[in-house]
Amino acid sequence: xxxxxxxxxxxxxxxxxxxxxxxxxxxxxxxxxxxxxxxxxxxxxxxxxxxxxxxxxxxxxxxxxxxxxxxxxxxxxxxxxxxxxxxxxxxxxxxxxxxxxxxxxxxxxxxxxxxxxxxxxxxxxxxxxxxxxxxxxxxxxxxxxxxxxxxxxxxxxxxxxxxxxxxxxxxxxxxxxxxxxxxxxxxxxxxxxxxxxxxxxxxxxxxxxxxxxxxxxxxxxxxxxxxxxxxxxxxxxxxxxxxxxxxxxxxxxxxxxxxxxxxxxxxxxxxxxxxxxxxxxxxxxxxxxxxxxxxxxxxxxxxxxxxxxxxxxxxxxxxxxxxxxxxxxxxxxxxxxxx
Numbered sequence: 001x002x003x004x005x006x007x008x009x010x011x012x013x014x015x016x017x018x019x020x021x022x023x024x025x026x027x028x029x030x031x032x033x034x035x036x037x038x039x040x041x042x043x044x045x046x047x048x049x050x051x052x053x054x055x056x057x058x059x060x061x062x063x064x065x066x067x068x069x070x071x072x073x074x075x076x077x078x079x080x081x082x083x084x085x086x087x088x089x090x091x092x093x094x095x096x097x098x099x100x101x102x103x104x105x106x107x108x109x110x111x112x113x114x115x116x117x118x119x120x121x122x123x124x125x126x127x128x129x130x131x132x133x134x135x136x137x138x139x140x141x142x143x144x145x146x147x148x149x150x151x152x153x154x155x156x157x158x159x160x161x162x163x164x165x166x167x168x169x170x171x172x173x174x175x176x177x178x179x180x181x182x183x184x185x186x187x188x189x190x191x192x193x194x195x196x197x198x199x200x201x202x203x204x205x206x207x208x209x210x211x212x213x214x215x216x217x218x219x220x221x222x223x224x225x226x227x228x229x230x231x232x233x234x235x236x237x238x239x240x241x242x243x244x245x246x247x248x249x250x251x252x253x254x255x256x257x258x259x260x261x262x263x264x265x266x267x268x269x270x271x272x273x274x275x276x277x278x279x280x281x282x283x284x285x286x287x288x289x290x291x292x293x294x295x296x297x298x299x300x301x302x303x304x305x306x307x308x309x310x311x312x313x314x315x316x317x318x319x320x321x322x323x324x325x326x327x328x329x330x331x332x333x334x335x336x337x338x339x
Contacts, residue, residue, distance in 0.1 A: 003108045021052045025335040031312040032151035033206040034059055034236075036150075036221050038083030041212030041325075045241065046145070048327045048334065049208070050091070057204075058087040059197045061221040063157040063185065066171030068106075068113040078121040079130040079154075083217075084147055085116035088134065090253040100141050131194075135264030148197035150224045155185045157220050159250075166318040170216045172248055179258075180215045180250045182265065185223055193226035199318050201230035206338065209272075211325055215250045219266045228267045239274040239337055240309075241330070244316065247296050251310055257300040260309070270307045276303075276333055278316040312336065 026111035031054045035045045038061035049056040058081045065073055069082035083322050092100040103116040110186060116137070134147055159173040160166055160182040173180060177197065185191055201207065210218050218240075222228055242259060245254065251259065256277060263272060278294070303313045315334050318326040 001325065002188045005198065005235060013152045018047060018051045018331075021331055021335070025331055027335070027338040031055065031205045031338060032200075032203060033057070033208060034112045034200050034204040035087075035208045036201075036227075037061060037210045037212040037217045037326050038064070038086070038221065039212045039217045040086065041210050041241075042083070043086050044211060044325050044327060045208045046087060046090040048208075049060045050144055050326070052331060052334065053233050054206070056091075057200045058091075058145070058203060058225070059150050059221060060084050060087055060147060060225075062149050062151050063155050063170045063216070063218050063220045065156070065169050066115050066174070067109060070171060071111050071113070072121050073154075078174060079124055079149070079152060081117045081120035082114075084134060084149060085114065085120060085137075087135050087147045088141060088143055089116065090136055091138065091141070091145045093142040093144055097141070103137075103141065109139055110130055131196075132279060135219045139252060141249075146200065148200060149194050150197055150227060151191055151193055153187045153189070153191050155187045155191060157182045157183055157216065157222075158186055159215065163202060170220065173216050174213065176252070179252045179254050181262075183223065187218065193224045193230075193321075197301075198226050198230040199229065204234050204236040206334075207231060207236045207238045207332075209238065209240040209263075211243060213250060214243065214262060216253075217290050219262065222263075222268065228271070231268075231271055237273045237337060238271055239276060239334070240272050240330055241325070242277045243294055244278045244325065255300060257303055259294070260307075262306050264307075270308060274310045274312060274337055275304060276316065276330075277311060279313050 033049045033054045035042050035058045038201050062080045064080050064082050072078040078221045089103055103307040105115050106112050123136050124130045158168055159171045159180045161176055161178045162181045163178045211224055212218055242278055304311050316325050318331050
């Protein structure tokens with residue numbers, strides 16, 4: 001039986017105590033950053049960048065169709081709220097504010113909806129649409145940056161697996177028995193990117209991809225028509241934050257170079273400036289079998305470098321949660337890139 005009330009399992013609260021960056025970890029110039037993705041990974045980058053005093057926005061994947069979000073989407077016709085809600089919460093000025101905490105509360109007796117999802121959907125219906133709903137919630141939580149949907153169209157993720165199957169829906173793709181090879185979006189009509197999201201990308205100095213699920217969070221946001229063109233039109237440094245662990249679903253068994261190749265296959269060739277990877281040699285104290293690290297060999301790293309992407313291999317893992325990025329360590333690498 002589900003508990004009547006619980007907090008959303010996203011780890012954004014784990015980064016609430018992240019202190020402001022020291023002077024040597026702050027950029028020496030004004031920087032506008034955009035985080036692209038969703039899930040529980042994008043909030044890690046959001047809070048890390050905000051702690052560095054960087055003007056931060058998020059462009060969020062809109063293909064989620066599982067859990068509370070899927071119910072609101074399918075039964076109420078709501079625009080996908082879940083990943084938007086997580087990013088707004090990560091932007092909140094005070095993570096300990098009661099309203100910010102309440103925004104993440106799940107109601108086990110009511111389809112496990114979060115208050116934030118219900119608020120966004122209710123405001124969408126009673127106001128002038130989903131963008132206004134986001135703006136109201138940003139004001140309520142005193143958000144320190146802007147959150148943009150990648151598209152307002154009702155999109156469905158269609159995936160091709162490496163063993164030749166076709167899967168429909170993001171939730172199904174996340175639990176594929178074999179790794180994904182290619183993803184695309186479909187809708188009842190033409191898919192149009194949300195223009196304010198494209199403007200934020202074009203004006204960015206730093207674009208951070210992830211961390212997060214490679215296909216269902218990052219690539220499914222990139223393939224919205226116009227997003228990659230906006231990245232190409234920007235003068236931003238583009239940083240891909242590699243996963244710490246092999247996700248036993250959509251990327252089952254894929255190596256680092258195959259992760260990189262998936263980005264290239266979906267239109268990011270020549271656009272990824274940096275790839276951040278965790279140094280698995282720093283995992284000596286991790287209990288064997290507790291997490292399957294993303295594998296790589298030196299030859300693969302050289303291949304990525306030869307393709308024009310700088311590879312930065314650092315200890316990035318949280319000691320207590322080894323499949324999560326440590327925001328302080330991530331901040332140090334971001335400062336390396338910027339300074």
